[in-house]
Amino acid sequence: MTYTIAAMPSYTYAVKAKRLLAAGGYPCEIKRSESSSSEGCGWEIRIGGDPRKALGLLKSRRIPFTLSGGDEEWS
Amino acid sequence: MELINFDNAATTFPKPPSVIRAAQEAAQTLGGNAGRGGHALALRSSEAVFSARETVAELFGAEPENVVFALNCTHALNLAIHGIMSGGGHMIISSLEHNSAARPAAALAQEGRISLSVARVYPDPDRTVESFRRLIRRDTRAVVCTMASNVTGQILPIGRIAELCAGRGICLIADGAQACGVLEVRLSGINILCTAGHKGLYGLSGTGLLISDGRFPIKPLIQGGTGTSSASLIQPSLLPESLESGTLNIPGIMSLKAGAEFVLSKGIANIAAHEEAVCRAFLQELGGFDRVRIYRSPGADHVPIVSFNVEGIPPEKVSAALSEKGFCLRAGLHCAPLAHDTNGTKNGTVRFSPSVFSRTQDAVRLAEKIKEL
Numbered sequence: 001m002t003y004t005i006a007a008m009p010s011y012t013y014a015v016k017a018k019r020l021l022a023a024g025g026y027p028c029e030i031k032r033s034e035s036s037s038s039e040g041c042g043w044e045i046r047i048g049g050d051p052r053k054a055l056g057l058l059k060s061r062r063i064p065f066t067l068s069g070g071d072e073e074w075s
Numbered sequence: 076m077e078l079i080n081f082d083n084a085a086t087t088f089p090k091p092p093s094v095i096r097a098a099q100e101a102a103q104t105l106g107g108n109a110g111r112g113g114h115a116l117a118l119r120s121s122e123a124v125f126s127a128r129e130t131v132a133e134l135f136g137a138e139p140e141n142v143v144f145a146l147n148c149t150h151a152l153n154l155a156i157h158g159i160m161s162g163g164g165h166m167i168i169s170s171l172e173h174n175s176a177a178r179p180a181a182a183l184a185q186e187g188r189i190s191l192s193v194a195r196v197y198p199d200p201d202r203t204v205e206s207f208r209r210l211i212r213r214d215t216r217a218v219v220c221t222m223a224s225n226v227t228g229q230i231l232p233i234g235r236i237a238e239l240c241a242g243r244g245i246c247l248i249a250d251g252a253q254a255c256g257v258l259e260v261r262l263s264g265i266n267i268l269c270t271a272g273h274k275g276l277y278g279l280s281g282t283g284l285l286i287s288d289g290r291f292p293i294k295p296l297i298q299g300g301t302g303t304s305s306a307s308l309i310q311p312s313l314l315p316e317s318l319e320s321g322t323l324n325i326p327g328i329m330s331l332k333a334g335a336e337f338v339l340s341k342g343i344a345n346i347a348a349h350e351e352a353v354c355r356a357f358l359q360e361l362g363g364f365d366r367v368r369i370y371r372s373p374g375a376d377h378v379p380i381v382s383f384n385v386e387g388i389p390p391e392k393v394s395a396a397l398s399e400k401g402f403c404l405r406a407g408l409h410c411a412p413l414a415h416d417t418n419g420t421k422n423g424t425v426r427f428s429p430s431v432f433s434r435t436q437d438a439v440r441l442a443e444k445i446k447e448l
Contacts, residue, residue, distance in 0.1 A: 010303045010316050011110040012140050015125040032113025040306030043113075064313070 004051035006058070006065040007033065007044050014043040017063050021047060026054040033068075044068060079437045082405045084225055084253055084380050084428035086273050086280055090334070094277055097333035101326040109323050110302040110316065120325055127332035128315070134335050135268060136261040137286045143315040144328050145283035148252040149175035151269035154285050154318050155248045156180055156219060158293035159267070160189050164216035167207060169231060170195045170417040171224040174410045176250055180219060189216075196224075196417060198372035200232040207236055217246040222254035226414040226424060227370050228380030230258070237264030246291040256338050257347040257378050262288050275346075276338060278331030281324055287314060295320070346431045350379035353429040353438045357381060360442030367445060370418055382424040385448055390423045396448055397425075402441050 008014040014030045021028045027048035033041065045065070047054045058065055080088045101123070107116030109124040128139035145151040156179045160166055168180050170193050184191035192210040196203045207218065218240055223230045233249055240247040241264065249265045256275020262268055265288070272282025287293065298310040299320030311317050338346065358381060361367050370382040385393050394406035407423040408415055415421050429438065 009311070009313050010140075010301070011121050012125060012128070012315060013313070015122065016140055030118075039304045041302065042304070 003046045003048045004055070004067065005044050005046055005069040006051075006055065007039075007042055007068040009042075009064050011043050013063055013065070014045055017045050017058055017065065020057060020061060020063070021045070021054050024054070024057055026057070028054070076401045078401055078403055079433075079441070080403045081427050081429060081433065081438070081441065082403050083430035083433070084274065084409075084426060085405055087275065087277050087430045087432075089432055090279070090330075091277055091337045093337055094279065094330045094333045098279055098326040098330040101329035105325045105329065109325060111300075124323060124325065124328055127328045130332045130335045130339075131284060131286065134339060135255075135286050136263060137268075138289065141287040141289050141314050143285040143287070143318045144323055144331075145269075145285050145318075146281055146324075147273070147283040148250065148269050148271040149283075151283045151285040152176045152219070152248070152250060153179045154296050155267045155269055155293065156183070156217070157296045158318070159217045159246050159248065159291055161294040162216070163189055165190045165192065165212050165214045166217045166219065167192045167194050167210050167215060168219045168413075169193070169203075169207075169221060171221055171226070171229065171231065171414045172219065172411065173221065173225050173250065173252070173414075174412070175252075176219045176221070176248075177411075177413055190214075193413065194218075194220075196229070196231060198229070198375040200235065200375075204232055204235045204239065208239055211239065211243065211245070215243070215245050217248055219248045219250070221250040221252070222258065222260065223378040223380075224411070224414055225253050225380070226409050226411050226420075226426065227372075227382045227418060228253065228377035228428075229372065230254070230376040230378060234264055240264075240266075253378055253380065257343065257350060259343055262286060266291050267293070272327065272331040272334065276331060277334030279327050282327040282331045284331075285318065289314070293318060297321075341431060347379065349431055350429045350433065353433045353435050354379045354381055354427070356435040357427055357438040357442050360439045361445065364446050370420060370424060379429055381427040382418075382420070383427065383445075384420070384422075384424055385445060388448060390425045393425045393445070393448060397441070397444060400444050402437075402444065404441075 107120040109120040128142040132139040183189040194206045251270035255270040268286040272278035301316035366386040390406035
């Protein structure tokens with residue numbers, strides 16, 4: 001399964017997003033960002049499968065995120 | 076000698092066993108730094124802290140990301156007052172405010188950074204609301220109002236004051252230190268709720284809450300590590316981390332979560348009913364004893380707090396005499412000189428404040444001892 005990475009502004013928002021997505025049936029997990037971006041340390045959510053509806057759900061709940069990569073094999 | 080605590084308005088004691096267990100378990104298992112590293116210990120702590128935010132959010136009708144953990148209510152009020160008034164403007168506080176709100180407000184005014192007005196509170200809620208309304212100006216940025224006086228327990232018409240603020244762009248900062256846990260407090264209409272964790276929410280000392288509805292940006296009073304945007308020297312602006320620089324008090328936060336769960340499981344109405352019954356028994360036993368003056372205004376509603384004086388004996392002496400008999404009551408100004416100006420009790424009072432664990436028979440015994448003074 002491929003996945004999409006959404007960079008989250010904080011752990012708090014990462015958990016909020018994860019719980020919301022999990023409740024909606026979207027497989028996801030929280031990871032510490034593997035490489036520090038220009039922003040520095042951070043958190044990301046890896047969302048499995050087609051991300052469009054999942055990301056739409058985050059937007060509808062005004063959860064801030066930035067798309068930061070993905071399309072790699074879900075492990 | 077058994078010590079009986081009737082100073083629960085300062086700090087509830089004893090604590091529920093679940094609260095003590097939660098703090099102990101946190102000290103034993105939540106050793107990671109929440110919101111920082113990505114290793115298993117840190118993630119475990121981070122999950123636990125978020126879960127505590129959810130519990131608090133449920134209790135007050137807020138979003139978990141708008142729940143900020145503070146050291147105490149004073150800390151939360153300072154965060155709110157300095158954070159909202161950083162751009163200057165006019166602020167109104169009530170005449171029953173604790174120094175936790177009155178001093179930061181006075182300090183800003185003394186430095187010429189804001190202008191400050193004090194709205195007199197009356198037993199009649201209509202007059203109190205009118206008092207606030209008359210002071211509102213075009214440049215009024217915030218109203219700070221306690222939900223219940225820590226001296227007399229008088230409940231303020233916060234809902235009606237919220238209506239005054241809504242639509243005028245005025246931020247309402249509510250001090251819920253004496254209300255949370257005994258009144259059904261919801262964030263509705265209140266923009267920022269500040270409260271203690273160690274009073275009616277039964278958490279350990281060193282815990283407090285700032286809960287925002289997200290409508291007013293709060294400029295951080297202190298800056299530091301948040302675990303986010305760490306490449307930047309500029310403090311992040313997103314709650315809750317923006318106001319939580321530095322390592323969190325995780326055992327305290329978990330005790331607060333357990334305390335909030337305790338309150339939810341007992342039911343706020345049941346807790347209030349019990350404490351009011353204890354107050355009634357105390358007042359009934361003192362009834363007809365001419366040397367005691369009770370400071371409760373007819374026409375006003377009160378949380379379960381009773382302030383009193385004994386004729387001819389300074390409040391501190393009354394408290395000391397009762398302490399010798401095992402009863403712990405606070406005397407003096409209760410850090411609320413404005414309230415004493417308002418109530419005409421410049422020499423202070425003795426304050427009786429039960430908790431959900433207080434027993435009616437102890438309140439009756441206390442009243443008997445007071446009559447012997």
